[in-house]
Amino acid sequence: MQFMMLVKHSEICDAPPKEFIDAMAKLGEEAVKAGTMVASGGLSPTAKSTRVRLSRGQVTAIDGPFSEAKEVVGGFAILELKSKEEAIEGALHFMELHRKLWPGWEGETEVRQVLGPEAFAPEA
Numbered sequence: 001m002q003f004m005m006l007v008k009h010s011e012i013c014d015a016p017p018k019e020f021i022d023a024m025a026k027l028g029e030e031a032v033k034a035g036t037m038v039a040s041g042g043l044s045p046t047a048k049s050t051r052v053r054l055s056r057g058q059v060t061a062i063d064g065p066f067s068e069a070k071e072v073v074g075g076f077a078i079l080e081l082k083s084k085e086e087a088i089e090g091a092l093h094f095m096e097l098h099r100k101l102w103p104g105w106e107g108e109t110e111v112r113q114v115l116g117p118e119a120f121a122p123e124a
């Protein structure tokens with residue numbers, strides 16, 4: 001099963017400490033070696049992003065920054081794991097590294113299963 005981890009935090013965030021960056025690099029290398037990492041990355045600030053919205057039959061592109069963005073998705077990872085419990089354990093470990101190595105950082109990691117087309121197929 002694939003799970004997406006969405007890391008959310010305030011838009012304004014200090015640069016991470018070197019110890020944290022090193023720990024994240026090690027965690028990523030371990031996941032690649034274990035064959036569980038599908039993709040991961042950090043995301044640029046909303047000031048450099050664009051939202052494409054469908055509303056009232058119209059599609060529009062809106063450039064950031066977005067005034068209503070108090071908390072944003074700042075990063076993600078897609079992992080191939082055996083269960084949701086394994087995904088939650090990984091997210092707990094990930095957040096524990098934040099707590100230990102990046103004092104004052106606050107945020108959350110949302111764990112969501114990635115669904116394929118079979119999840120939406122009509123039942124026979």
